[in-house]
Amino acid sequence: MEQIADTAAVVQQNITDNVEATTLWSVWSIVAISVTLFAVLALVLYIFRDKKKRRVKDKIMNETADVGFNTLNEWKKAERLYNELKRICHPDLFHDERNEIANEIFQRLTENKYRYQELLKIRDEAIEKLGIKVTDNKY
Amino acid sequence: MNIWNTIVDWFRDRSERSRVISSFNESARQAYMSGDAPVMLKAKISRGDPNYAHEFSARWSGSGFRVMVFTGGQLSRAELEFMGNVILADEKLVRRLIVLGWDTLEIHGSEGVYGLKWRLTDFTTKINLINGF
Numbered sequence: 001m002e003q004i005a006d007t008a009a010v011v012q013q014n015i016t017d018n019v020e021a022t023t024l025w026s027v028w029s030i031v032a033i034s035v036t037l038f039a040v041l042a043l044v045l046y047i048f049r050d051k052k053k054r055r056v057k058d059k060i061m062n063e064t065a066d067v068g069f070n071t072l073n074e075w076k077k078a079e080r081l082y083n084e085l086k087r088i089c090h091p092d093l094f095h096d097e098r099n100e101i102a103n104e105i106f107q108r109l110t111e112n113k114y115r116y117q118e119l120l121k122i123r124d125e126a127i128e129k130l131g132i133k134v135t136d137n138k139y
Numbered sequence: 140m141n142i143w144n145t146i147v148d149w150f151r152d153r154s155e156r157s158r159v160i161s162s163f164n165e166s167a168r169q170a171y172m173s174g175d176a177p178v179m180l181k182a183k184i185s186r187g188d189p190n191y192a193h194e195f196s197a198r199w200s201g202s203g204f205r206v207m208v209f210t211g212g213q214l215s216r217a218e219l220e221f222m223g224n225v226i227l228a229d230e231k232l233v234r235r236l237i238v239l240g241w242d243t244l245e246i247h248g249s250e251g252v253y254g255l256k257w258r259l260t261d262f263t264t265k266i267n268l269i270n271g272f
Contacts (some may be wrong), residue, residue, distance in 0.1 A: 013225045049155075052196070053194065054148060056238070057195065060235065060237075060238045061155075061235065061236075061238060062233050063231070064231045064232070064234050064235040067191055067229065067231045067232045068162065068166065069162060069163050069166035069167070069232075070166070071225050071226055071228075071229055071232070072163070072166045072167050072170045072175075072176060072180065073166070073169075073170040073173070073175040073176065074175075074225065075176070075221060075222045075225040075226075076175070076176055076177055077175065078221075078225055079218070079221045079225075081271065112227035113224070114221070114224045114225045114227070115225075115228050116225070
């Protein structure tokens with residue numbers, strides 16, 4: 001009778017151990033599956049975002065394919081031209097009907113201070129409308 | 140396949156960045172030789188300012204576009220500032236620099252380590268990832 005009781009206890013113990021092991025395995029498998037899902041989700045989001053970035057990048061690269069560094073030839077000329085124009089086109093120098101035109105030209109001059117091609121257009125307009133003379137012909 | 144594309148794109152970007160630097164240096168050389176520019180400039184990639192980082196910043200391969208006065212004389216601070224602003228006034232150029240991973244424009248004189256720097260994204264309208272502009 002005592003042997004039967006011992007056998008039953010051993011069987012009971014084995015069953016308990018197995019249940020604990022199964023529970024532990026379940027917990028770890030859930031953790032592993034969660035981590036895997038998270039990694040897959042992160043990868044999908046990264047790839048999706050990277051695709052969008054790539055699309056925007058390609059679009060801008062195509063649209064700006066013709067840019068160069070012409071400004072390097074122009075920055076000193078722009079500085080000289082701007083400094084001269086701001087001096088000779090100043091509205092305070094014009095006390096007649098040209099004052100309004102000088103105001104408008106001076107405003108555009110300030111807005112396009114760093115754009116040499118625009119400064120050239122403003123210079124031509126100022127010569128025509130204000131009757132100024134630009135001293136340095138090399139501009 | 141996507142990983143392969145990413146690798147190809149990475150090399151393509153690196154190549155394009157090198158091409159931009161070479162193009163800048165060649166233009167600067169021509170401008171100096173023709174007398175249009177009073178000094179010769181040289182561009183190189185620097186670390187950049189991490190505070191200026193944006194969506195496209197090349198964090199690991201240098202995000203600063205550094206222009207240095209290489210030879211020909213000294214430039215005043217006002218001249219350096221004007222030159223920087225002339226480069227930044229070209230919005231298409233700024234956009235190209237941004238998508239190629241640069242976030243900082245640095246202009247240095249020929250002496251000392253001090254110079255001027257600008258955040259590139261301040262000089263263009265915001266680029267968004269939906270339609271590009």
